[in-house]
Amino acid sequence: xxxxxxxxxxxxxxxxxxxxxxxxxxxxxxxxxxxxxxxxxxxxxxxxxxxxxxxxxxxxxxxxxxxxxxxxxxxxxxxxxxxxxxxxxxxxxxxxxxxxxxxxxxxxxxxxxxxxxxxxxxxxxxxxxxxxxxxxxxxxxxxxxxxxxxxxxxxxxxxxxxxxxxxxxxxxxxxxxxxxxxxxxxxxxxxxxxxxxxxxxxxxxxxxxxxxxxxxxxxxxxxxxxxxxxxxxxxxxxxxxxxxxxxxxxxxxxxxxxx
Amino acid sequence: xxxxxxxxxxxxxxxxxxxxxxxxxxxxxxxxxxxxxxxxxxxxxxxxxxxxxxxxxxxxxxxxxxxxxxxxxxxxxxxxxxxxxxxxxxxxxxxxxxxxxxxxxxxxxxxxxxxxxxxxxxxxxxxxxxxxxxxxxxxxxxxxxxxxxxxxxxxxxxxxxxxxxxxxxxxxxxxxxxxxxxxxxxxxxxxxxxxxxxxxxxxxxxxxxxxxxxxxxxxxxxxxxxxxxxxxxxxxxxxxxxxxxxxxxxxxxxxxxxx
Amino acid sequence: xxxxxxxxxxxxxxxxxxxxxxxxxxxxxxxxxxxxxxxxxxxxxxxxxxxxxxxxxxxxxxxxxxxxxxxxxxxxxxxxxxxxxxxxxxxxxxxxxxxxxxxxxxxxxxxxxxxxxxxxxxxxxxxxxxxxxxxxxxxxxxxxxxxxxxxxxxxxxxxxxxxxxxxxxxxxxxxxxxxxxxxxxxxxxxxxxxxxxxxxxxxxxxxxxxxxxxxxxxxxxxxxxxxxxxxxxxxxxxxxxxxxxxxxxxxxxxxxxxx
Numbered sequence: 001x002x003x004x005x006x007x008x009x010x011x012x013x014x015x016x017x018x019x020x021x022x023x024x025x026x027x028x029x030x031x032x033x034x035x036x037x038x039x040x041x042x043x044x045x046x047x048x049x050x051x052x053x054x055x056x057x058x059x060x061x062x063x064x065x066x067x068x069x070x071x072x073x074x075x076x077x078x079x080x081x082x083x084x085x086x087x088x089x090x091x092x093x094x095x096x097x098x099x100x101x102x103x104x105x106x107x108x109x110x111x112x113x114x115x116x117x118x119x120x121x122x123x124x125x126x127x128x129x130x131x132x133x134x135x136x137x138x139x140x141x142x143x144x145x146x147x148x149x150x151x152x153x154x155x156x157x158x159x160x161x162x163x164x165x166x167x168x169x170x171x172x173x174x175x176x177x178x179x180x181x182x183x184x185x186x187x188x189x190x191x192x193x194x195x196x197x198x199x200x201x202x203x204x205x206x207x208x209x210x211x212x213x214x215x216x217x218x219x220x221x222x223x224x225x226x227x228x229x230x231x232x233x234x235x236x237x238x239x240x241x242x243x244x245x246x247x248x249x250x251x252x253x254x255x256x257x258x259x
Numbered sequence: 260x261x262x263x264x265x266x267x268x269x270x271x272x273x274x275x276x277x278x279x280x281x282x283x284x285x286x287x288x289x290x291x292x293x294x295x296x297x298x299x300x301x302x303x304x305x306x307x308x309x310x311x312x313x314x315x316x317x318x319x320x321x322x323x324x325x326x327x328x329x330x331x332x333x334x335x336x337x338x339x340x341x342x343x344x345x346x347x348x349x350x351x352x353x354x355x356x357x358x359x360x361x362x363x364x365x366x367x368x369x370x371x372x373x374x375x376x377x378x379x380x381x382x383x384x385x386x387x388x389x390x391x392x393x394x395x396x397x398x399x400x401x402x403x404x405x406x407x408x409x410x411x412x413x414x415x416x417x418x419x420x421x422x423x424x425x426x427x428x429x430x431x432x433x434x435x436x437x438x439x440x441x442x443x444x445x446x447x448x449x450x451x452x453x454x455x456x457x458x459x460x461x462x463x464x465x466x467x468x469x470x471x472x473x474x475x476x477x478x479x480x481x482x483x484x485x486x487x488x489x490x491x492x493x494x495x496x497x498x499x500x501x502x503x504x505x506x507x508x509x510x511x512x513x514x515x516x517x518x
Numbered sequence: 519x520x521x522x523x524x525x526x527x528x529x530x531x532x533x534x535x536x537x538x539x540x541x542x543x544x545x546x547x548x549x550x551x552x553x554x555x556x557x558x559x560x561x562x563x564x565x566x567x568x569x570x571x572x573x574x575x576x577x578x579x580x581x582x583x584x585x586x587x588x589x590x591x592x593x594x595x596x597x598x599x600x601x602x603x604x605x606x607x608x609x610x611x612x613x614x615x616x617x618x619x620x621x622x623x624x625x626x627x628x629x630x631x632x633x634x635x636x637x638x639x640x641x642x643x644x645x646x647x648x649x650x651x652x653x654x655x656x657x658x659x660x661x662x663x664x665x666x667x668x669x670x671x672x673x674x675x676x677x678x679x680x681x682x683x684x685x686x687x688x689x690x691x692x693x694x695x696x697x698x699x700x701x702x703x704x705x706x707x708x709x710x711x712x713x714x715x716x717x718x719x720x721x722x723x724x725x726x727x728x729x730x731x732x733x734x735x736x737x738x739x740x741x742x743x744x745x746x747x748x749x750x751x752x753x754x755x756x757x758x759x760x761x762x763x764x765x766x767x768x769x770x771x772x773x774x775x776x777x
Contacts, residue, residue, distance in 0.1 A: 007547055009540065015442035016275065016534065019318045022268065022299040026322035029266055029295060033323075036547060040540040046443060047499065059537045062651060063544035064551075075499070078474025128474040130489030133321060183533035184564060215596025215646040230648030240565065240593070274701035275534065278577045281527065281558040285581035288525055288554060292582075305702060306758065334758070337733025387733040389748030392580060 006144040007063060008037050011055055012072040012132060013044040020130070024072075024137040027123070031141035040069075047075040049100040053162050054180050057103040058231045060091060069104065070132075070140040071095040078128035083135045084156055087112040087149040094140045096131070099162030108161070117153035167191045174257040178204075179233070181251060185242025189255045191234045201258040202226040204236055205249055222246070265403040266322060267296050270314055271331040271391065272303040279389070283331075283396040286382070290400035299328075306334040308359040312421050313439050316362040317490045319350060328363065329399040330354040337387035342394045343415055346371040346408040353399045355390070358421030367420070376412035426450045433516040437463075438492070440510060444501025448514045450493045460517040461485040463495055464508055481505070524662040525581060526555050529573055530590040530650060531562040538648070542590075542655040545641070549659035558587075565593040567618040571680050572698050575621040576749045578609060587622065588650075588658040589613040596646035601653045602674055605630040605667040612658045614649070617680030626679070635671035685709045692775040696722075697751070699769060703760025707773045709752045719776040720744040722754055723767055740764070 008028060014020040021042050028035055040059050044052045052073035060069060074081075074096045086093040089106040094116070105111045116122060116139045123134040139152060167176030167190050176191040193199055202209040209226045212234070219225040219239035224246060229235035234257065236243045243249070267287060273279040280301050287294055299318050303311045311332035319328060333340075333355045345352040348365040353375070364370045375381060375398045382393040398411060426435030426449050435450040452458055461468040468485045471493070478484040478498035483505060488494035493516065495502045502508075526546060532538040539560050546553055558577050562570045570591035578587060592599075592614045604611040607624040612634070623629045634640060634657045641652040657670060685694030685708050694709040711717055720727040727744045730752070737743040737757035742764060747753035752775065754761045761767070 007544075007551075009544070011537070017300060017302040018441045019270070019299040019314050020441075022297055023318050023321045025297045026266075026268070026318065026326070029297070030321070030323040033266075033295070036551070038540055038543045038547070040537040041535060043535040055537050059541050059544065062541045062548070064548040067544070076476055079476040127489040128486060129494070133489065182536045182538075217594055217597040227646060230645040230651065235647070275557075276559060276561040277700045278529070278558040278573050279700075281556050282577050282580045284556045285525070285527070285577065285585070288556070289580070289582040292525075292554070335735055338735040386748040387745060388753070392748065 006035060007067040008035050008140050008144050009040050009059070009063065009067060009069045010037060010042070010072075011040040011044065011052055011059075011070070012042045013046045013048070013052070014042045014072070014132070016042050020132065024132050027133055027137040028141040028144075031138060032145040035141060035144045044073050047073060049073050049075070049098050050162060051180065052100045053103040056101070060104050063091065065090050066092070068092040068094060068140045068144045070136050071100045072132040072136055073100050074098065074131060077131050081160075082156065083116040083131060083139070084159060085114050085116050085139050085143060085149050085152045086159075092143050092149060094136050094143065097156065097160050099160045102159065102161045103164055105159075108159070112149055113156040113159050114149050115153040115156050118151065121147065121152055165190050172259045174259070176255050176257070178249060178251050178253045178255060181244045185238065185244035185246075186229065187236040187243050187247070187249060188229060188231060189234045189236070191255060191257055192232050193228075193234065193257060193259075196228050198259045199226075199234075199257055202234065202236065203256040203258065204253060205247055207247055209236065265294060266326040267294050267399050267403050268299050268318070268322065268326060268328045269296060269301070269331075270299040270303065270311055270318075270329070271301045272305045272307070272311070273301045273331070273391070275301050279391065283391050286392055286396040287400040287403075290397060291404040294400060294403045303332050306332060308332050308334070308357050309421060310439065311359045312362040315360070319363050322350065324349050325351070327351040327353060327399045327403045329395050330359045331391040331395055332359050333357070333390060336390050341415065342375040342390060342398070343418060344373050344375050344398050344402060344408050344411045345418075351402050351408065353395050353402065356415065356419050358419045361418065361420045362423055364418075367418070371408055372415040372418050373408050374412040374415050377410065380406065380411050424449050431518045433518070435514050435516070437508060437510050437512045437514060440503045444497065444503035444505075445488065446495040446502050446506070446508060446514075447488060447490060448493045448495070450514060450516055451491050452487075452493065452516060452518075455487050457518045458485075458493075458516055461493065461495065462515040462517065463512060464506060466506055468495065524553060525585040526553050526658045526662050527558050527577070527581065527585060527587045528555060528560070528590075529558040529562065529570055529577075529588070530560045531564045531566070531570070532560045532590070532650070534560050538650065542650050545651055545655040546659040546662075549656060550663040553659060553662045562591050565591060567591050567593070567616050568680060569698065570618045571621040574619070578622050581609065583608050584610070586610040586612060586658045586662045588654050589618050590650040590654055591618050592616065592649060595649050600674065601634040601649060601657070602677060603632050603634050603657050603661060603667050603670045604677075610661050610667060612654050612661065615674065615678050617678045620677065620679045621682055623677075626677070630667055631674040631677050632667050633671040633674050636669065639665065639670050683708050690777045692777070694773050694775070696767060696769050696771045696773060699762045703756065703762035703764075704747065705754040705761050705765070705767060705773075706747060706749060707752045707754070709773060709775055710750050711746075711752065711775060711777075714746050716777045717744075717752075717775055720752065720754065721774040721776065722771060723765055725765055727754065
């Protein structure tokens with residue numbers, strides 16, 4: 001096995017109080033000492049696969065081709081859900097087959113998906129509760145070292161796909177929702193307008209925001225603004241404040257964009 | 260001094276708001292640029308040496324031979340407690356001589372234990388409050404670069420040992436306690452049954468749980484279950500919930516296993 | 519472009535729940551796979567440039583010469599503030615031109631300061647909200663790979679400087695303030711006495727502490743003590759407790775040292 005300087009990312013709901021993420025890194029470096037491990041986050045809401053899928057999907061474009069993204073948000077650990085490895089167009093993916101990887105598949109017809117079953121690529125003793133350590137970390141390490149995804153186990157043709165909540169456009173209006181709330185309290189929606197200049201109003205709850213701003217600083221202190229964020233989705237923000245707190249809005253809240 | 264690609268782990272109570280762990284990494288990479296530093300956790304409860312000892316003991320088996328584990332949970336910093344480095348059977352250990360390393364010693368009679376005193380292996384100016392930066396980080400870096408533990412200072416024959424709270428078995432019953440509560444609220448006990456199939460009941464507080472489950476998912480939503488966790492100790496969990504919250508139980512609470 | 523094993527530090531207010539710091543690391547490793555990225559903290563209080571400046575200034579001395587320190591505490595992102603790169607005496611600095619880097623400049627007359635504008639050293643598409651990803655991470659990665667700071671853009675002769683809150687000495691008294699409160703609740707002041715032995719009393723709020731202690735452990739449980747901390751500034755601590763909680767004192771509170 002050739003050793004290669006390659007990148008593995010970790011996205012989990014393990015938190016950072018326990019040593020679980022560190023233990024995964026121990027297993028990885030034991031197999032491929034040349035891997036560079038990068039944490040995306042360990043603060044996914046416990047067992048929230050949709051949040052894990054979102055975080056991976058907005059992060060993936062900024063990593064080099066060939067990066068191995070590992071996601072462990074795994075309510076079904078120890079049960080019958082499969083462990084899978086995926087060769088997508090521009091990256092490799094490792095995680096449970098519960099949809100958490102599916103927003104990163106790219107064209108699913110061209111993705112190569114394998115169940116992780118070959119004993120030489122997992123730990124010899126697999127616990128019922130910590131597949132991050134016993135299955136996903138070893139699989140990611142072997143992939144990063146150049147083992148082909150096809151070697152890990154049998155083909156999977158029916159991976160669990162999480163439906164992406166698409167915004168719907170009709171009659172000069174786009175209806176979407178809040179997908180994610182970041183640490184600053186910015187509300188990230190699922191709305192990517194083709195032409196941002198055409199946006200007349202953004203409506204959320206009882207709040208109506210006129211036009212899109214160009215940057216956070218354009219609002220007065222405490223004023224709610226809407227802008228195209230770094231994810232290219234429309235975000236609702238409050239200058240020097242938290243839109244989530246000011247508007248009292250949860251993930252899933254409807255957002256309407258009037259064109 | 261030969262430079263080597265080797266692993267150093269950090270376990271501290273520094274938290275992650277302050278730059279203290281990052282400063283230790285700056286000192287380490289200044290001495291051995293080829294070291295790979297892995298965080299186990301920086302969220303040990305302040306000055307809780309027993310929690311630090313537990314975290315190291317459950318993490319250590321998953322790291323390659325020769326890893327340098329560095330633990331800084333150090334209520335006696337600046338006082339008379341010694342700083343020690345240990346060559347154990349399968350790893351190296353660095354930290355204060357207050358017992359925080361002792362659960363990782365392995366066979367203490369075969370461990371080589373040295374006080375860290377040689378000025379060439381510590382910072383030239385040692386503060387009274389941050390030995391992580393001034394003593395432990397340099398010592399770990401030099402060890403990772405191949406300096407023998409014997410070079411660091413005089414032998415220590417009476418290291419402070421923290422008693423491990425062993426479970427006691429008698430009359431078809433094992434009495435133990437809750438050792439640690441993880442981020443999911445799972446209660447990790449100090450009970451490792453020889454034969455998990457022989458377990459009839461697990462009793463904690465007023466709660467009695469029949470037999471061991473095979474995985475978290477076996478319980479109904481909100482139901483308390485017991486299972487052999489990833490540490491091989493019995494854990495008490497609540498499916499899709501927190502056992503710590505549901506049962507209102509602290510670290511140290513008695514747990515009884517009826518065989 | 520030569521690739522070099524060099525160090526990049528990150529200090530941000532991004533928190534660790536979102537993948538923003540991980541995304542910056544993806545961009546960095548895509549440009550310089552040999553860079554070692556070290557987190558100082560991602561928990562700067564949102565948009566508190568003074569806290570970011572303080573953290574960088576106390577961390578910098580412990581990193582090897584040539585380290586690239588990257589700070590993203592950036593209330594003006596997307597507005598008119600410049601992005602700058604700095605070659606200081608012993609390190610390189612990257613961040614917004616809002617003063618957050620200025621306590622690390624060293625002798626500002628000898629520092630080489632450039633605006634980051636050259637398109638080959640930033641992402642081809644720059645968002646209005648995430649310059650950490652689009653400008654600062656690429657600039658840091660290119661600098662770490664050996665690109666001269668002069669190549670990044672035009673010279674800046676009037677960088678924004680944050681005034682350092684200097685303590686003032688007169689009539690046998692030094693008047694300063696609390697600069698920072700660490701995770702243990704220790705109050706770090708801006709007072710560095712020339713001769714610690716000359717300190718007779720430290721006064722904060724209604725509390726008077728006699729003389730400096732040599733270590734945290736010198737106080738009785740719950741007793742407030744003062745000592746020269748690891749930053750060389752006077753700290754006020756409570757043995758086995760939190761001085762911030764016990765004394766109820768915020769950042770900025772006046773501290774007086776009587777000589």
